[in-house]
Amino acid sequence: MPADLLRRPGGTAPAVPVAPPRRRTRVFALIEARWAAAALALFLLALPLQLAGVSAWSWGPLYALTYLTGGWEPAREGLRALGARTLDVDLLMIVAALGAAAIGQVRDGALLVVIFATSGALEALATARTQDAVHSLLDLAPATATRVSADGREETVPTADLAVGDTVLIRPGERVGADGRVVAGASEVDQATITGEPLPVAKGIGDEVFAGTLNGTGALRVRVERDASDSVIARIVAMVAEASETKAPTHLFIEKVEQRYSLGMVAATLAVFAVPTALGADLADSLTRAMTFMIVASPCAVVLATMPPLLSAIATAGRHGVLVKSAAVMERLGQVDTVALDKTGTLTEGTPRVTAVRPLDGSGLTDDDLLTLAAAAEHPSEHPLARAVVDAARARRLHLPAAEEFTSAPGVGVTATVDGRTIAVGAPARPSDGTNDDAAALAGELAGEVEDTGHTAVVVRRDGVPVGVLGLADRPRPEAAATVAALAALTGRTPILLTGDNSRAAARLAAETGIAADDVHAGLLPEDKVRAVRRLAADGRTVLLVGDGVNDAPALAAAHSGIAMGRVGSDLALETADAVVVRDELTAVPAVLALSRAAHRLVVQNLVIAGTFICALVAWDLTGELPLPLGVLGHEGSTVLVGLNGLRLLRDAAWHRAAGPGEPS
Numbered sequence: 045m046p047a048d049l050l051r052r053p054g055g056t057a058p059a060v061p062v063a064p065p066r067r068r069t070r071v072f073a074l075i076e077a078r079w080a081a082a083a084l085a086l087f088l089l090a091l092p093l094q095l096a097g098v099s100a101w102s103w104g105p106l107y108a109l110t111y112l113t114g115g116w117e118p119a120r121e122g123l124r125a126l127g128a129r130t131l132d133v134d135l136l137m138i139v140a141a142l143g144a145a146a147i148g149q150v151r152d153g154a155l156l157v158v159i160f161a162t163s164g165a166l167e168a169l170a171t172a173r174t175q176d177a178v179h180s181l182l183d184l185a186p187a188t189a190t191r192v193s194a195d196g197r198e199e200t201v202p203t204a205d206l207a208v209g210d211t212v213l214i215r216p217g218e219r220v221g222a223d224g225r226v227v228a229g230a231s232e233v234d235q236a237t238i239t240g241e242p243l244p245v246a247k248g249i250g251d252e253v254f255a256g257t258l259n260g261t262g263a264l265r266v267r268v269e270r271d272a273s274d275s276v277i278a279r280i281v282a283m284v285a286e287a288s289e290t291k292a293p294t295h296l297f298i299e300k301v302e303q304r305y306s307l308g309m310v311a312a313t314l315a316v317f318a319v320p321t322a323l324g325a326d327l328a329d330s331l332t333r334a335m336t337f338m339i340v341a342s343p344c345a346v347v348l349a350t351m352p353p354l355l356s357a358i359a360t361a362g363r364h365g366v367l368v369k370s371a372a373v374m375e376r377l378g379q380v381d382t383v384a385l386d387k388t389g390t391l392t393e394g395t396p397r398v399t400a401v402r403p404l405d406g407s408g409l410t411d412d413d414l415l416t417l418a419a420a421a422e423h424p425s426e427h428p429l430a431r432a433v434v435d436a437a438r439a440r441r442l443h444l445p446a447a448e449e450f451t452s453a454p455g456v457g458v459t460a461t462v463d464g465r466t467i468a469v470g471a472p473a474r475p476s477d478g479t480n481d482d483a484a485a486l487a488g489e490l491a492g493e494v495e496d497t498g499h500t501a502v503v504v505r506r507d508g509v510p511v512g513v514l515g516l517a518d519r520p521r522p523e524a525a526a527t528v529a530a531l532a533a534l535t536g537r538t539p540i541l542l543t544g545d546n547s548r549a550a551a552r553l554a555a556e557t558g559i560a561a562d563d564v565h566a567g568l569l570p571e572d573k574v575r576a577v578r579r580l581a582a583d584g585r586t587v588l589l590v591g592d593g594v595n596d597a598p599a600l601a602a603a604h605s606g607i608a609m610g611r612v613g614s615d616l617a618l619e620t621a622d623a624v625v626v627r628d629e630l631t632a633v634p635a636v637l638a639l640s641r642a643a644h645r646l647v648v649q650n651l652v653i654a655g656t657f658i659c660a661l662v663a664w665d666l667t668g669e670l671p672l673p674l675g676v677l678g679h680e681g682s683t684v685l686v687g688l689n690g691l692r693l694l695r696d697a698a699w700h701r702a703a704g705p706g707e708p709s
Contacts, residue, residue: 123135214264376604383535401436402514469503483510541566
């Protein structure tokens with residue numbers, strides 16, 4: 045390898061990769077959050093004073109400030125919508141709150157204002173955090189790169205200034221600055237951020253590398269093939285932004301119902317006041333009847349009919365290690381009929397492990413002897429495969445002799461002297477130098493058998509002669525098969541596997557976990573996963589994607605719903621996903637889907653209860669004389685009833701029922 049590939053300017057040590065800083069908007073950096081917090085604080089100050097029976101002069105101003113701090117922004121937006129000839133539901137709720145205050149129900153109106161202000165703050169926070177995650181992804185790509193001119197001069201330039209055809213030098217431990225192709229050098233590149241592959245990939249002349257991936261121990265010269273704006277990492281950013289904007293369904297039917305209901309309620313309230321007054325009724329009586337109508341017809345009970353079950357489900361899921369980001373997400377999860385699963389870090393543990401130890405006949409070695417030699421030679425290496433071999437030896441409590449004269453060749457393997465013998469551990473394709481053709485042929489056969497099962501094979505050589513083969517693989521999680529079965533029972537369809545890993549490894553995992561061969565899609569880049577999700581959606585399916593890596597983020601955003609595995613999940617995946625399995629328990633995925641369906645059933649029950657009360661009270665007010673206290677009691681009673689019904693999901697029993705084996709819910 046040319047010496048200049050390994051030389052750093054000024055003789056400095058190789059760069060140690062530093063994780064990009066995580067951008068995270070603080071909650072109170074948002075104006076919506078500050079106003080909502082102020083409204084909530086004022087409400088909590090006023091409520092105990094009112095309940096204690098002290099003078100209204102003490103709590104009245106506090107409620108007034110609650111209306112002002114929490115209601116001015118939705119009122120402003122509602123007035124703007126009204127100017128555009130659209131009756132915004134926020135404006136309707138503000139009017140209802142003011143109407144409640146006008147007839148003495150100040151507390152109810154203030155509570156409505158607090159609920160709406162808090163909802164707006166949470167929506168603003170979710171938007172800001174998504175934007176943070178998208179911008180953080182750009183930090184994966186380095187800001188500068190070492191460009192090599194035709195005469196061999198090196199200069200540090202911004203990666204944005206790199207042009208197609210430039211040659212850049214990627215030293216050990218550096219991140220790749222641009223998409224391109226290797227023209228000199230050899231190394232191993234960790235490209236899990238792009239493909240999701242659990243192991244670094246050997247790169248040599250002619251191989252493609254991606255911006256934002258991490259170079260290993262070798263050095264590479266790369267010819268740039270894409271502008272920075274067209275790199276894979278930049279396209280991921282664009283796809284996440286685009287999918288996030290179009291993710292929420294418009295619910296046109298619901299919007300039309302809301303508009304008609306809002307217009308009808310306003311018209312009816314005015315009519316309830318104006319018609320009796322025009323016919324000679326007492327002005328005060330007409331006003332009281334109209335305000336009673338506005339109270340009993342207000343959608344407070346409908347709003348609370350929906351939120352308590354969903355919020356209770358969110359709280360219960362949170363106690364059991366699943367963070368669901370909003371009530372809308374919890375509702376959407378129950379609509380899923382197709383689940384797409386990532387492989388590495390989702391269905392698997394995300395780290396390679398030794399799965400086979402195969403000494404060659406005639407080598408005179410036992411399984412432990414072969415593993416001892418390989419682990420002793422690999423002990424100084426930092427490669428993930430090396431760590432897996434050493435961990436396997438330690439698990440068997442094997443004594444590892446000291447290794448001397450250790451060398452490592454990227455993409456080839458390691459060599460060391462162990463107990464006076466030269467031990468090499470490397471790829472099966474490595475030549476045996478003709479020292480023992482029979483042993484080489486046998487080793488090749490064993491390696492082929494290991495690779496045919498979807499495992500990675502390495503050959504162990506002693507003094508140049510193959511003595512055995514080790515198989516390594518990323519093991520499936522112990523609960524993977526049970527989770528696949530539970531998801532199939534819930535949705536009526538076997539989950540689909542979407543992975544950037546190779547087809548043999550994907551097929552092996554599918555066979556072990558119960559996924560049909562036709563539902564396995566391997567070798568996918570991020571945009572391929574997005575296309576797969578969109579194809580499923582185009583077929584009328586409601587898709588849930590479960591993943592963990594940056595490469596999964598665009599598909600997480602494009603899917604109807606997305607769940608990220610929290611322990612190994614990337615920042616972008618965690619921010620883009622609708623829910624996060626914080627404890628990294630895969631069985632929590634079907635459990636939260638079942639819990640969402642239980643919440644949906646309670647929502648339907650509550651809407652029936654709320655609708656029945658509203659219709660009955662409105663009919664009474666229009667056809668008879670509904671006393672204001674009774675109207676308030678009926679309205680508040682229905683609200684309490686649906687609230688208590690929704691809180692049933694707070695019990696741990698709700699989660700245990702949802703997590704029951706194979707329960708289709």
